[in-house]
Each structure stands twice: as C-alpha cells, then as structure tokens.
Amino acid sequence: MSGVRVLVGTRKGAFILTSDGKREKWDVSGPFLGGWEVYHLKGSPVDPNRLYASQSSGWFGQQIQRSNDGGKTWEPVGDKFVYDGVPGTHQWYDGTAHPWEFKRVWHLEPSLSDPDTVYAGVEDAAMFRTTDGGQNWQELSGLRGHGSGPHWTPGAGGMCLHTILIDPKRPDRMFIAISAAGAFRTDDGGKTWRPINQGLRSEHIPDPTAEVGHCVHRIAMHPSRPGVLFMQKHWDVMRSDNAGDSWQEVSGNLPSDFGFPIDVHAHEPETVYVVPIKSDSEHYPPDGKLRVYRSRTGGNEWEPLTKGLPQRDCYVNVLRDAMAVDSLDSCGVYFGTTGGQVYASANAGDSWAPIVRDLPAVVSVEVQTLP
C-alpha cells in the first residue's frame, strides 16, 4: 500500500512523520540531528531513501547530512561552500557595500534524474551543486556573475537563495528565488542566468519596478505545466504564464497578500494554496485565525480553508519552505508552523488535523509519496 513520508526541518533538529495512504495514523520519529537548525531536508525523486539535510548552527557552522535509508541513519558529507573567485560585495541593509559571506544552506534540491546530484541555495545568495552525493560542492557562479549581484540586498531573514525549481520537461531550465533580489531563470543548466521580475512591483525599493531588488518569498509550479509559475512575494501573489518572462498579480480577494509559502495541488494545476499573514512585521495570521486559502482558478478567486485549523488566538507563522503536497488521490496538503505544529489535510485542504503539535519551530516541510 502506498504511503507518505513527511520530512520536517525545525530550529532544533529534523523529524520524520510517516503514514500509510489513508493518512489517518502517523508515526513520528526524531529528533534527528538534535539541537541543530535543520533549515531543509529533501529526498531524491530517483531514490526516495536517499535524503539530504542542511544542518547548521551559530557555533559550528554548516553541515550537510545524507541518509541512504529514508532518514533512519545519517552521515555527514561535505560542507565546504566556497564562492567561486573573488566574492565581491552586495548591498547591506543601509545601502552600503557588504562582502559576500557564506552563512548557511537554506534549500537542497535533488536532481530529477541522479541521486548524487543536488543543488543548494545558500545565504549569502548563491547556488551550489554537488555531483558526488554531497561530498564536494561547486558554485554555479554565473548567477552571482549576472551583473546585478552588487545591487542585491538581504531581506529580514538574510540574503538567501531559498527556492529552486527544476523544469521536468527541460532539465537545463531552472528557476530560483532570492530575498531580496527576485526570481531568476537559467536555460543552460546554470551557466547563465537572467532576472525574471517583469511585472513585479515593490514599493519598498527606489524603483518599484526595478529589474532586481524584489523580496520574492517563494515560487511554485506544477510539473505538468512548468511554464506556469506562482509566486508569493513580500506583498502580492503573482502568476506567470510564460516561464517568468512577465508576471500578473492574482491576489484577488485574499485578506492579506503577504505570506511566505505557496504551493500547487498535485493533480490540478490551477489549484493553488497560500497562507495569508499580517504584515508589516507582525507576521502572524490576520485576526488570530489560521487559514489556508485555496484558489481553484489559478488565482484571483480564493476560498478560506478553516476546518480543523485554530480560528481564534492563533499567532504562529508559516515559513516559506514549510508547505508541501503529496501525490496521492486525493491530494494531501501539509504545512508546519513556527509554533511547532504540522497540519495535514488528506482531502486537498477541505479539512485539517495536526499530525504533531509540539515540535520546535518548523522551518521546512517536504513530502515523499512512497510506493
């Protein structure tokens, strides 16, 4: 019988939640890598038992851990992330030049075809790749070398490359997003990149429609339609129908167009999920009600999903990498909160229940659908 494995990264370690295809009873294992921040862990689509985890700490720096048994055991692999050539500078919060400094890995994206190849999005923003299972990492420096790098600025969470999407139909095409630089696309496997931010409008930068400088929080795609992208920006939910060449706002009737995660239903490419959050700086759900919003029309028309979610006195956040879907029928949707809850819906969001309530603050959630 098929099942799901939910990979949860938290401020104090990783947890693995497993269930059969009914998704009613859950087994919680962990903490793994306890005491360390696990910003992200993700499995290889080719070999689901091959997992990679980003483990970091303010004391001991960055580690990359690998598992070959679905997360039961872990081994440290390579953690040397060195920028290619002279790193140069980017803009600091006050607009002054600031040297590029590696801080941590935010996101690990395993290749769609090779379990030993993984892409890493790091802070300060850059993209690295390993082709030997995580032992060695090389920067894809064409991204920082695009020319706009000196104008990139950090968001409140740091200048992080947090999203990596690989086009399943054109593996040399990838999309990435950086806070606060914007979205970028490569069509040649990462050698060269170009910003894809036309149509974004950000009032907090001198030129609201600048080529770079936008605080993109997350982008998502459905694998059957990789030319259609959805974006949760610092403010505004956006959509592109031409692989990012241009964007249109689809915030519609959302109670707040601010938020962090955005994801797409596994079987309905026009069904999209976001979690509206109150901002500036509050960063908790409007009115103390934790609501996922679903659009079945690819944006603009949104419905609140509340059944099973707290509808009073709830002031948690849902971070950008903390939502995922499974590919069972019906589609399961999962998200984790800074309050340590991981919620699951086995019916595409119609109703929710917590799998676990008291983990450390959840940073990331990924789901593997197992045969």
Added chain:
Amino acid sequence: MIRVELPAHLRTLAGVNGEVTLEIEGQATQRSILDALEARYPMLRGAIRDHVTQVRRPFLRFFACQEDFSHESPDAPLPVEVANGKEPFLIIGAIAGG
C-alpha cells in the same frame, strides 16, 4: 599524547564519546592539534575553524590549564602540561543562544 575535549555537538558529529587522544608531530600548538584532529575526524573541518581562512569560529574558545588561549597565535606553543597529556586542550562552545 594530546588530550582534547570537544563540545557535545562536535562529539556527536565526530561519533566519539569522551575525550579524544591524538599523537602529533612537533610542538603542541592550536594549529598542530586542530590539524591532527581534523585529519582523524574530517567531518570537523569547518566546524571549529573556517574552511578557507582557518580562523577560529567566533562562538568557540580554546582553554587549557585554566587559561584562555583563544586569542594567542595558532602557532604559539601550548603549555607543557597539554603537550604531555597531563591537561586536556578544551574546545568550548559559548554558553549563549536559545
């Protein structure tokens, strides 16, 4: 024989319990001890000092014989009690954070 005490998280990372003992060639210095430590436990590279600059990570300190050697030259000789194993070389994680 040099005795090294690691913070708990680095003992877990290296897969060791208790003190680590090392044989080093030449003088006992911060650099010679860390070189020997990282040679035996490669997963500790980058966790105590920067991969490239070899500078001590800011939230770690090096103590021995009731003294703080963190700001001494990495090539300065450490006390004879460290060199002969009478006293351990302590790698300490700052008591900070949440």
